[in-house]
Amino acid sequence: MSTAPTLPASAGLGLKPEHYGEILSSMPAIGFFEVHAENYMGDGGPPHRYLSAIAEHYPLSLHGVGLSIGGSGPISRDHLARLRRLVERYRPASLSEHLAWSTHESAYFNDLLPLPYTPGTLDCVCAHVAEVQDALGIRMLLENPSTYLLFEDSTIDEIDYLAAISDRTGCGLLLDVNNVMVSAINHRLDPHDYIRRFPVGKVGEIHLAGYDETHDEAGERLAIDAHASAVRPDVFDLYQFTIARTGPVATLVEWDNDVPDFATLKAEADRVEAALAHLRPGQRRVA
């Protein structure tokens, strides 16, 4: 495996087609751009033209949503080949995927679905991560999920599960602080405790996003990982708590639905950049 590429420890944004032109004409001060790999799996055309132009000026993070690494079935050879072509084409500074499944018997559900945390699924996920890293020749980051239900079969704590995957495969972790908050609300957990226990040394990137909220059948709070609004204050506070532990880490603001104008996204990135700048060198790791 080649030397792990890295993203700069600054604020990044999801790259949206509606902002291609503005980014290329104004060249905003953004640490990196991240794209969903599946949106660039066509052979050519405007998406690749724009992404190539933007990748000349900014570090690029490829974020996959379709490998179904948490699935019980085999990783799709076709999809892995598409991802490899993309990695070879752009040489991204980071490649990440989710601890989730999305494909079942060749049907793709376009959602990040949960899995029980058991020794059996752990073996399967580790084999999948190792297969992906071998095929692509790079170290990947695996993201903690947001979930709405729990499995009675789960016997391993989520953090222990992620840490074991990282230990066994050498992969890094993508810590999605919004997912931590969503799952904490949904499962009556303490989000600060989650961050305190998270293996911060493995974190290669942080994600932030906005969540929506509704209620379940019992009238309890049900947070939904919507990516359709600004980062909420509770998530931003948790982020500041997080970076006090991790030190400066590449941090992406995700806003994938009801995408606002670029100035609004940039303001979110600026807020993150200010929080990162606020970390004094001596405070880098208080873990």
Next chain:
Amino acid sequence: MDAQAVENRFAEALADPARPVPAGLTSARGEADRLRFAVYRNNVHVSLVEALAKTFPVTRRVVGEGFFRAMARAYVADHKPDSPVLSRYGESLADFVAGFPPAAGLAYLPDLTRLEYAWLQAYHAAEAPPLGARDLGNLAPDALLERRLVPHPATRLVESAFAIGSIWSAHQEDNVTRMSIGHPESVLLTRPHAELHATVLPTVDTPFVQRLLDGASIGEAGTHALQCDGAFDLARALTGLLALGAFQRLPAHSEENPT
């Protein structure tokens, strides 16, 4: 329960809203919760309907938002994508629309849907240098007629008994004026460089373009077009196609030795 069985039950319950929350799922209060599972079900359906709405904007505009979403939901229920590359999702929507009873009054709709899918494939197709008139300029007339052209990777031809090109163009504007749609149109999609063009072919040229794209030589295609319509003008048609960038320029050695 093994992981595959858990996943099977989860997937079955996602597909069918009438099913209860699958066994083995619980919440912090120790009970399964219908509304919690519904978040997953909703994410799957809404995100796939949204993907179709992005791929078929004109179809959506023609039938209206509510109609489109109902039709797309019905399609999504039985047609999940077979890969995570959603730009290739919806190839069979046109056939589905053709058999969707509420859309039966809109006979042109399946072809319009087919055109939109072709448009997206052309948009994402591989880059290649287009063949220009100059590239064929050195050929003697006989050699030109024997020449077979390689379609540019982006080129797509969509034919219809209805005026789908006119409908499509009209719906690129904010205000759509009334138009006659009862005549056949063939739309040629080309993307020689960054920009995609949709061109309604002159009726007299359509048989020529069909044959050329199928691999016939320029002479064979021209003869066929003349048999269809005596008014066919090969030089005009070929010049027009080359100007649109419908064909691909091959590396120099293969230009010199056409097969």
